Amino acid sequence: MHSFDRIPAPHVDTLHGAVAVPPAAGHNLPGGVFDAQGDIVPNSRTMMGGPRWSDIPERPSPETLEQLAGRHLYGGVGRVHFGHFFIESISRLWALDQLDGPVDSVLFSPMHGRKPKMTFGKTLGELIRVFCGDVPVTPIAVPTHVEEMLVPSQGVGHLNWSTGTPVFRRFVRSRLEAHYAPLGPEKLYVSRTRLANKDSLVDQEAQIEELMAAAGYTVFHPERYTIRQQIEHLMAARAVVGADGSAFHLAAHVLQPGTRVGLIKRRHRTAVFNAIAEQLKAFGEIELSTLHPLKPQEPGEPRARLNLFRLERALRQKGFI
Structure with a gap:
């Protein structure tokens, strides 16, 4: 093997x-x-x-x-x-x-x-x-x-x-670039708030959506769009922020050179987060910032808890907002 x-x-x-x-x-x-x-x-x-x-x-x-x-x-x-x-x-x-x-x-x-x-x-x-x-x-x-x-x-x-x-x-x-073309806003916040599986949600993401919308980002729920529209939006964006997950596997394949990406760690699974980050860097000439706003893990907690102040500060320091 x-x-x-x-x-x-x-x-x-x-x-x-x-x-x-x-x-x-x-x-x-x-x-x-x-x-x-x-x-x-x-x-x-x-x-x-x-x-x-x-x-x-x-x-x-x-x-x-x-x-x-x-x-x-x-x-x-x-x-x-x-x-x-x-x-x-x-x-x-x-x-x-x-x-x-x-x-x-x-x-x-x-x-x-x-x-x-x-x-x-x-x-x-x-x-x-x-x-x-x-x-x-x-x-x-x-x-x-x-x-x-x-x-x-x-x-x-x-x-x-x-x-x-x-x-x-x-x-x-x-194959993807031969079939699709950029079409959409320049700043995307990739949200998970409308996912059906509640275990996949991000702590305090409604507040994160408000923060990003105020900074001029389009709040984007990929599962509400066709695959063509998802790819078009990701290809058009020059700044993309969101929590690690499936949407960023697709993003790795189509983000254009120079796109700035803010990848938010949403769960205590460091190996998976690092793998998605490495994939994003390997598949395209993007500018990646990894954001680590999680609070220490508590025994038995149903979902990782997020320090919103720490996330906002990191987004400002990295120039996303």
């Missing part, structure tokens, strides 16, 4: 008669690809948060397999969580720009219990189509014997892999 500490150099395994197995039930998403000899292909396992690898699935019986003719690229698991989609689901698509010939499709497996239309629907489906271009997507919902399968290494991942490989970074930026 690859090292958790360092993302692997880009490479592609070419397999004949391999079997793609969609994720089964389980926290570690057991799924992947078995080669013609029945061995799991290391490239097909996904580096997940933790860090941990996706589990090796049970090897299916030959008589249960679907058959798929042609040459196909293995895309891995199709995640519906926005942040995990950017870290896991598109991580192998860089190979589309590096292949020595065409492929018939990209193979994606929905997570266990998810229907393909949930994975490849309106928002994430548009991004899949942008990244894949003219290459169609084939959902793999049952174990499938594939005539020829190309299995790329991951080009990006969680934690130490968040900076991605240079090949992956060029791929995602070139």
Whole structure:
């Protein structure tokens, strides 16, 4: 297996008669690809948060397999969580720009219990189509014997892999910039106040919204916009402030050179915060300021508490307000 500490150099395994197995039930998403000899292909396992690898699935019986003719690229698991989609689901698509010939499709497996239309629907489906271009997507919902399968290494991942490989970074930026253009205000505050999951909210964010609006920022709730509008806004902005989270995985791919970013630490998960910060710096020529306004963690507290005065002072010192 690859090292958790360092993302692997880009490479592609070419397999004949391999079997793609969609994720089964389980926290570690057991799924992947078995080669013609029945061995799991290391490239097909996904580096997940933790860090941990996706589990090796049970090897299916030959008589249960679907058959798929042609040459196909293995895309891995199709995640519906926005942040995990950017870290896991598109991580192998860089190979589309590096292949020595065409492929018939990209193979994606929905997570266990998810229907393909949930994975490849309106928002994430548009991004899949942008990244894949003219290459169609084939959902793999049952174990499938594939005539020829190309299995790329991951080009990006969680934690130490968040900076991605240079090949992956060029791929995602070139595809997105060819499809979208800047359109929106110059100053954005990326808010989490309208998220449905209350555990994901930021302490005192309503007051932060008031502070940023008074400083001329547009308060932006990404989940209320189409993916096109989200990208257009992020590409147009020259100053972006917000708490760490999924929106900044997308931002890393499309922020333009020279954009000033104020990343607010909202939870006591330093490794995750640092990974997002490193991704932002690696993917674009931005000016990043990390803001650390949290109070010391108390035992059993439901949400990290924020020192609003400390945050306002840091925003002023860094020139955001």
